[in-house]
Every structure is written in structure tokens, then in C-alpha cells.
Amino acid sequence: MSINYEKELNPAQLEAVMHGNGPALIVAGAGSGKTRTLVYRVARLVESGVEPSSILLLTFTRRAAEEMLSRAAALLDSRCASVEGGTFHSMANKGLRMYGSEIDIPPDFTILDRADSEDIISWARKDLGLNRRELRFPKKSTLMGAFSQAVNRREELEALVERQSPHLKRFLGDMKRVRTLYEEHKKKNALLDYDDLLEYFLELLRRVEWVRLALNTRYSHVLVDEFQDTNPSQSEAVMYLAGEAQNVVVVGDDSQSIYSFRGARFKNIIDFPLRFPHTRIIKLERNYRSTQPILDAANRIISEAKEKYTKCLYTVRTDGSPPVIWSAENEHHQSVLVANEIEHLIEGDYHPEDIAVLFRGSHHSFDLEVELTNRDLSFVKYGGIKFLEAAHIKDVVSHLRLPANPLDFFSWQRVLLLLDGVGLKRATQAIQCVRESGMGYRALATMPKMGSRPGVKALVQLFEDLSQIRGNPRQQVERVCAYYNPILIEKYDDHPKRARHLEELMSLAERFTRLSDFLAEVTLEPPQSDAHLHGPGGALTLSTIHSAKGLEWKAVFVIWVAEQWFPHSLVGEDSEEMEEERRLLYVAATRAEERLYFSYPRIWYKHGEGLIDVHASRFLRSLDGGAPYDCKRHGIVSASKQRESSPRHPALSDGPGIRATNSLTGKRIRHRTFGVGVVVAEQGEDKIMAHFDEKGLVTLKLAYAPIEILD
DNA sequence: GTTTACGCATCCCCG
DNA sequence: ATGCGTAAAC
Numbered sequence: 001m002s003i004n005y006e007k008e009l010n011p012a013q014l015e016a017v018m019h020g021n022g023p024a025l026i027v028a029g030a031g032s033g034k035t036r037t038l039v040y041r042v043a044r045l046v047e048s049g050v051e052p053s054s055i056l057l058l059t060f061t062r063r064a065a066e067e068m069l070s071r072a073a074a075l076l077d078s079r080c081a082s083v084e085g086g087t088f089h090s091m092a093n094k095g096l097r098m099y100g101s102e103i104d105i106p107p108d109f110t111i112l113d114r115a116d117s118e119d120i121i122s123w124a125r126k127d128l129g130l131n132r133r134e135l136r137f138p139k140k141s142t143l144m145g146a147f148s149q150a151v152n153r154r155e156e157l158e159a160l161v162e163r164q165s166p167h168l169k170r171f172l173g174d175m176k177r178v179r180t181l182y183e184e185h186k187k188k189n190a191l192l193d194y195d196d197l198l199e200y201f202l203e204l205l206r207r208v209e210w211v212r213l214a215l216n217t218r219y220s221h222v223l224v225d226e227f228q229d230t231n232p233s234q235s236e237a238v239m240y241l242a243g244e245a246q247n248v249v250v251v252g253d254d255s256q257s258i259y260s261f262r263g264a265r266f267k268n269i270i271d272f273p274l275r276f277p278h279t280r281i282i283k284l285e286r287n288y289r290s291t292q293p294i295l296d297a298a299n300r301i302i303s304e305a306k307e308k309y310t311k312c313l314y315t316v317r318t319d320g321s322p323p324v325i326w327s328a329e330n331e332h333h334q335s336v337l338v339a340n341e342i343e344h345l346i347e348g349d350y351h352p353e354d355i356a357v358l359f360r361g362s363h364h365s366f367d368l369e370v371e372l373t374n375r376d377l378s379f380v381k382y383g384g385i386k387f388l389e390a391a392h393i394k395d396v397v398s399h400l401r402l403p404a405n406p407l408d409f410f411s412w413q414r415v416l417l418l419l420d421g422v423g424l425k426r427a428t429q430a431i432q433c434v435r436e437s438g439m440g441y442r443a444l445a446t447m448p449k450m451g452s453r454p455g456v457k458a459l460v461q462l463f464e465d466l467s468q469i470r471g472n473p474r475q476q477v478e479r480v481c482a483y484y485n486p487i488l489i490e491k492y493d494d495h496p497k498r499a500r501h502l503e504e505l506m507s508l509a510e511r512f513t514r515l516s517d518f519l520a521e522v523t524l525e526p527p528q529s530d531a532h533l534h535g536p537g538g539a540l541t542l543s544t545i546h547s548a549k550g551l552e553w554k555a556v557f558v559i560w561v562a563e564q565w566f567p568h569s570l571v572g573e574d575s576e577e578m579e580e581e582r583r584l585l586y587v588a589a590t591r592a593e594e595r596l597y598f599s600y601p602r603i604w605y606k607h608g609e610g611l612i613d614v615h616a617s618r619f620l621r622s623l624d625g626g627a628p629y630d631c632k633r634h635g636i637v638s639a640s641k642q643r644e645s646s647p648r649h650p651a652l653s654d655g656p657g658i659r660a661t662n663s664l665t666g667k668r669i670r671h672r673t674f675g676v677g678v679v680v681a682e683q684g685e686d687k688i689m690a691h692f693d694e695k696g697l698v699t700l701k702l703a704y705a706p707i708e709i710l711d
Numbered sequence: 712g713t714t715t716a717c718g719c720a721t722c723c724c725c726g
Numbered sequence: 727a728t729g730c731g732t733a734a735a736c
Contacts (some may be wrong), residue, residue, distance in 0.1 A: 089726050361723040423714045545716050546724045
């Protein structure tokens with residue numbers, strides 16, 4: 001069976017797929033069939049005789065790689081499944097386990113997640129006596145953020161602080177001391193954080209020629225997805241991996257760069273042709289995902305971006321309804337509007353799986369989650385709290401980490417503090433003792449005040465058993481869980497739920513052959529602790545925009561599109577971050593195939609300040625702003641709901657969905673002083689929200705307002 | 712001297 | 727819901 005490339009791909013895609021050897025940059029707009037192109041290219045390479053295992057596909061998530069490779073396998077044959085695929089971090093992890101000793105990295109290092117790193121920083125902060133309240137020394141998360149950004153952007157801490165947080169300048173000296181302690185601790189305990197993985201991997205490629213050549217021989221073709229989200233080290237690593245042959249194809253879209261907060265540099269796309277002078281540049285501009293009205297809105301959002309690769313998306317799907325903007329009374333009303341419309345869509349020909357609600361921050365969906373639950377609408381939430389961040393998971397993982405890396409101080413601490421009668425002091429002593437004795441965990445049994453405790457005996461037995469277990473890592477996880485279960489029950493009231501998480505951890509471990517692979521994977525790509533609610537039916541998706549990247553749905557709701565929320569209040573005017581906020585909304589908008597809704601509440605209860613006014617996001621202004629508001633011309637419609645609050649159990653007879661019965665919404669009005677405007681929403685019986693070009697959004701009381709209705 | 716229990720603040724996006 | 731600081735209990 002051979003693939004009919006000409007028939008199944010458009011000319012630009014075909015060019016990208018058929019591109020021979022040498023570097024290529026594919027600038028792929030949202031929904032332009034980027035994944036399809038990569039899938040076909042993998043298939044094409046394999047079909048033309050390239051050994052599958054010598055193709056390297058670097059993606060943003062492991063799932064993305066798996067999905068592409070299984071699609072390629074379905075397209076051509078099972079050989080495609082043996083293509084090497086994964087994230088930069090997993091690549092770096094493998095490389096360092098194998099060759100790290102060349103640059104003095106111990107092969108059994110433990111990978112720190114963000115929380116682990118922050119624990120160490122918190123300890124360092126205390127150790128230096130910087131945690132006094134009146135000192136107002138930066139929090140551990142702020143510190144970690146600064147350290148990480150400095151590494152990712154290859155900047156001195158000094159320059160970074162100067163540039164983006166001058167108010168921290170007075171702490172700079174102490175920040176450096178904390179950082180030094182942090183670095184030393186990692187060295188002593190054989191720990192690598194996320195940044196270290198990339199940095200040391202790069203160092204390995206840079207410094208050790210034979211390793212570089214070995215990898216070049218191993219991987220004859222390199223494909224990189226989401227290139228706009230690579231940081232300088234990743235971009236440089238790509239150069240080394242490409243080697244002399246330079247068979248490297250990168251795919252990206254500068255307009256969808258949304259990870260600069262962790263050091264991504266979308267200009268890597270622009271620099272790529274400079275790094276590889278003979279780069280062939282291919283633009284994918286035809287959009288297959290969205291209808292024209294949605295694409296118009298998205299283009300409008302991004303058109304005000306300060307800097308971008310010029311490309312213009314077009315589609316043939318000229319039909320479809322225009323995006324909708326809802327101005328809701330308050331947060332709950334927003335949830336009601338969204339839930340109503342979701343029910344309406346599901347009663348139509350939409351499946352729950354076709355629908356997503358997207359938002360800026362993971363907690364923005366709490367109220368909606370309650371509303372959906374009340375209505376028995378199932379949903380899956382992505383981008384919330386990670387599996388690994390839950391305390392009970394961390395407890396179990398800490399036990400699992402120790403056999404491979406007994407130097408890991410904080411894992412020891414975590415494990416020991418769980419024991420009855422053991423606090424910070426005794427735990428520290430014990431760790432010291434374990435280190436110095438040279439006999440590992442066995443030293444615990446010999447310690448006075450420790451060895452005789454039943455808890456300690458059980459712990460020693462646990463490590464004894466773990467060292468005996470061969471084969472599937474699931475058995476080791478099971479063993480730890482058996483040990484941990486009494487602690488779990490004692491420690492948490494909601495232990496049944498947490499026990500289920502542990503079950504998940506066990507079945508996750510089953511896929512791996514080595515415990516260390518499992519642990520690395522769980523740290524690098526923590527599985528989502530999915531919130532499956534209510535029964536068998538399909539579930540709609542709730543997701544942060546970041547987690548929604550690369551995905552698509554027929555109907556997409558974006559909630560909390562309000563100033564202070566989106567863009568976030570901490571983002572400075574005219575800053576790089578503001579540009580990123582704009583791109584983020586662009587990413588959200590371009591997830592939609594057929595229907596797109598933006599919403600925000602007008603009032604919010606802020607702790608300490610009471611009710612505060614909330615305004616539509618500035619990014620929405622680029623949608624309905626400009627001279628005379630014309631729904632047809634701008635392809636934007638504003639709508640409202642007359643139902644003010646949701647009944648606890650929505651009556652079916654009431655019927656959900658948009659109803660515009662005797663509604664003023666959408667009608668044009670003339671105001672004596674504000675001029676011509678459009679009714680955006682109705683508040684109760686006697687008030688309306690209207691938008692005027694001069695004035696923006698205004699609330700008017702029908703009884704008094706000097707207005708006339710025009711149409 | 713240590714551990715533990717309790718109350719209080721806080722929370723954007725993430726490999 | 728976790729993470730810290732302080733005060734009571736072992």
C-alpha cells in the first residue's frame with residue numbers, strides 16, 4: 001500500500017513532506033495541518049528507506065510524539081512506531097544517563113520537579129536566616145523563577161533582576177547566596193532540576209565530541225515540533241544534533257509562542273535560517289480547522305501583535321456563525337451562560353467531546369465546575385493540579401527514589417518525617433548517619449532512639465524488600481503503597497480518593513521496564529490527575545489555554561476574558577509579556593472549528609475590597625472596536641441571556657440555550673451624548689449594557705436613559 | 712529539646 | 727487545598 005501524497009496534501013504541505021536532505025523551516029499557522037505534515041513526513045522518510053530508529057522526533061509533550069507516531073504507523077506501517085520520539089527533557093535525561101559520566105554527572109541522578117527545587121530553596125533561605133518576615137525576602141517560588149529564567153535566557157541574575165524586577169535589587173546579594181547553596185546542594189545530592197537536564201545535555205554535546213558524533217550517527221534525521229517554544233539551549237542542542245548532515249526540519253508558529261515565561265524564545269524561528277544558511281522555508285497558510293468568521297476574529301486579535309513572521313491564514317470554510325461575546329453579570333452568571341449554551345449544543349448535534357471551555361488560570365473554572373456538576377454534565381479538567389504535586393503521591397515517590405539515589409536529602413526527610421515521633425531534628429540526624437555510615441538505609445536500625453521504633457523497623461524492611469524485587473516496577477510501587485497505606489489512612493480523611501490515585505500510579509508503572517525510567521517519566525511529564533465526573537457519557541473538556549495547545553474542538557468557550565485576568569494584572573503595559581498574553585488568546589481562539597464564545601463577568605467580589613468592576617479584556621476591543629459597530633461587517637455578535645441565575649436542578653422544560661425573545665440585545669441604539677451604539681446584554685428587567693465607540697461599555701437604565709432604538 | 716496541632720495566608724501559565 | 731509560623735504537648 002503506497003501513500004498518494006499529491007492527493008492527500010496541499011502543495012505547501014507536499015513540499016514540506018517531500019523535502020529531501022538539508023535544513024528546512026516550516027512556518028505553520030494554527031490549524032494548517034502541521035501535525036498532518038509531520039506525520040506524513042515521518043512516513044515518507046521511512047518509506048524511502050530511512051531506518052526508523054535513526055529518525056528523531058522532538059515534541060512538546062510525550063503524548064504529542066506518541067500520537068504522531070501512531071498516526072504515521074497507521075498511514076504506512078508499524079515500522080513508524082519505532083521512530084525515536086519524545087521531549088527535549090526526556091532526550092536529555094536519556095543522554096545524560098548514558099553519557100553523563102563524561103562530564104561528571106552521576107548516572108543515578110534524581111530529577112527534581114519544580115516543587116522539589118523550591119523545597120531546597122526554602123531550606124537554603126532558612127539556612128541563611130533570610131526568612132524573617134520583616135525582611136520581606138522573596139518567596140521560594142519567586143527565587144526559583146528568577147534562577148530558572150536566568151538559566152533559560154542565559155542571563156546573569158544581576159541583569160535579569162535589573163531588567164524585570166528592579167524592586168528585588170536590594171536582595172541581589174542574598175539571592176546569589178541562596179542560589180549558590182541551591183547549586184551546591186544539587187551537586188552533593190546527585191540532583192538535577194529541569195534546567196540542569198537541558199544545560200548539562202548541551203554541555204555534553206558541546207564538550208564531548210565522540211558523544212556528539214555517536215548521536216549524529218544514531219540520528220540521521222531530526223524533526224522538531226513547536227520550535228517557537230524552544231529556549232536558547234534547546235535551539236543550540238538542535239544544531240549539534242543536526243550534525244554535519246544538517247538533516248533537520250523544524251516546525252513552528254511564532255504567533256503561538258506562549259512559553260516565554262519559562263525561557264522560550266520564539267525568535268529562534270527567525271534565527272534558524274541564520275544558523276543553517278541553506279534552509280528551505282515553507283509556509284503553511286491554509287487553515288483547515290476553523291470557519292472564516294472565527295479565523296477573522298483570530299487574525300484580528302493577532303494583527304495588533306508588535307512582531308511576527310508575516311503569514312496570512314485563509315480557509316475555504318466560509319460558512320459558520322460569528323464569534324460571540326458575552327458580558328455576564330457576575331462569575332456565576334457567566335457559568336450559567338456557558339452551561340446553558342453547552343446544554344443547548346448537546347441537544348443539537350454536538351457531542352460533549354466536541355466542546356471545550358478554556359481559561360487563563362486553572363482556578364478560573366471553579367464556579368463553572370460546580371455548575372456543570374449540578375447539571376450532571378461530565379467534564380475532564382486538564383492543566384490543574386498535577387498528580388505529582390499531591391502530597392500523598394510525593395510521599396510514595398520519595399520512597400521509590402531512595403534506593404537508586406540514597407544521597408537525596410529531601411526524599412529522606414520526607415520519608416522520615418512520616419514516622420511517628422520523628423521530627424525535623426531526628427530526621428536530620430538520621431540522614432547524616434545514613435550518609436556517613438556507608439551502609440545506606442541499614443544504618444537506621446543501628447541508631448539510638450531510632451532503631452528501636454517499630455516504624456523504623458518497617459521502613460528498613462521496606463528498603464530490604466525493594467532491593468529484592470526484580471522485574472516490573474509496578475511491584476516496587478505496590479510494595480511501597482502497602483507500607484504507606486496505614487500512614488495514608490492516618491494522615492488523610494479523604495484517603496479512599498487518594499488511594500485511588502495510588503492505584504493509578506501503580507498501573508502507570510506497569511508500562512515501564514525499569515523503575516528509574518518510570519520515575520523520570522513521572523517527574524518530566526506528570527500525568528494529569530483527571531477530574532472525571534459523572535458517569536458513562538462523554539465528557540466535555542475544561543482546560544487552561546496552555547494545556548489546550550495543539551488541540552481543537554468544534555465549539556470553544558473562553559471564559560474570564562477580562563482585564564486583570566486576561567491579560568493578567570501582573571503583566572506590564574507594552575511589555576513582552578503583554579504580547580504573549582495576546583498570543584495566548586490567539587491560541588485559544590484558533591482552537592475552535594465552528595463556534596467560538598468569549599465571556600467575562602462585569603462584577604467580582606474581591607477579598608478585602610468587596611465588589612469591584614470588571615472590564616472586558618483589551619484584546620476583545622480589537623474585535624468590536626473601530627468605527628461604526630457593524631455585526632455583519634465585523635463578524636462579531638454580542639448576545640445575552642435573560643435567565644439570571646441557575647436553578648439548582650435545571651428544569652428541562654425551561655430549555656437551555658440562547659433565546660432572544662423580545663430581546664434588545666444586538667439592536668442598535670442612539671444615545672443623546674454617546675452617539676450610536678449596540679446593546680450588548682440585558683441586566684434584569686430594566687437595565688442594559690451597551691457598547692459605544694466613544695465610551696466603550698456602559699450600563700443604562702431603560703427608564704431614564706436618553707436613548708432611542710434604531711432597528 | 713522535639714514534636715505536633717492549630718490557625719492563617721495564598722493561588723497564573725509549566726517541562 | 728497546601729505551606730508557613732507559632733504555641734501547646736510529649
